[in-house]
Amino acid sequence: MDAHQEADLLMDSAENPSSPTSRKWTLTPEAFDNLLKTFDPNRDNAAQKYLDCRANLVRFFEWRGCPFPEDHADETFNRVARKIADGEEIQKLAGYVMGVARLLVLEIIKSLSKQREALGEYQKTYDEVADVPDTEIRIDCLQKCLGQLSSDNRELIIQYYQGDKREKIENRRKLGERLGVAINTLRMRAQRLRERLQGCVEECVNAA
Incomplete structure (x- = not known):
């Protein structure tokens, strides 16, 4: 399976978007295509660059101890694709993607901290006994x-x-x-x- 086919598999996640009443932005096939074009005008080259960037994102989230790193990598691309769909011009896409990923890590850490606080009292008692x-x-x-x-x-x-x-x-x-x-x-x-x-x-x- 080549890079173009793998990117197409990932693009399948953009099919069957949720209803317009959904508050969460949904990645559409058109938005995914625009994301690929920002990587490279040539679709095969773009697909390979996308997969390489996604692999880097997965490692980035893994190294920072984030649960479900692949899901966070996909969410990062969703946010970047939304910026592109909103008309933002991105010159250096790889660097921009990593910037979005760093902000997402901060959100994840904040969320995990809240979960740990909720379990804090139990954890303290458990550690003692x-x-x-x-x-x-x-x-x-x-x-x-x-x-x-x-x-x-x-x-x-x-x-x-x-x-x-x-x-x-x-x-x-x-x-x-x-x-x-x-x-x-x-x-x-x-x-x-x-x-x-x-x-x-x-x-x-x-x-x-």
Whole structure:
């Protein structure tokens, strides 16, 4: 699979946009095309530059300990694409993208801080009386919560995040084909399941 095909797979997430009443801006095929053109007028070159930049973004978020780095990379591109759609002229796209990513990291840190504050009292008590690291409890809770999902949902969420980089993209394409849904629909299902799992894990950790 070449860079052009992989970019097309990622562009599938721009299909089936949400209704106009949605408050969240949705990446459209046209907006994605304009983003690629900003990388390079030649579509094949643009696709490769896009994939290289996306890989750098994923590593950027991974190195900063952000959960779900691929989702944050996609959100970064969504924000840049929206700026382009709004008429902003961007001269050095790669640098601009990283600037947006840095701002997003600050938002993520702020959000994680709020979550830690909510768990702070429990964590303080737990650290005083338990010898088992919090990470082990979370792993146990995650396994328990996965077991509470239906077999189809469990398979979906595991396969959605399985693999690395290009393998993950191909896995998601095949998963979407097998389920008969568009990539964007698949992503929304996975996001809902992920949020459900996160809530379940937090409840489990608090109850441990």
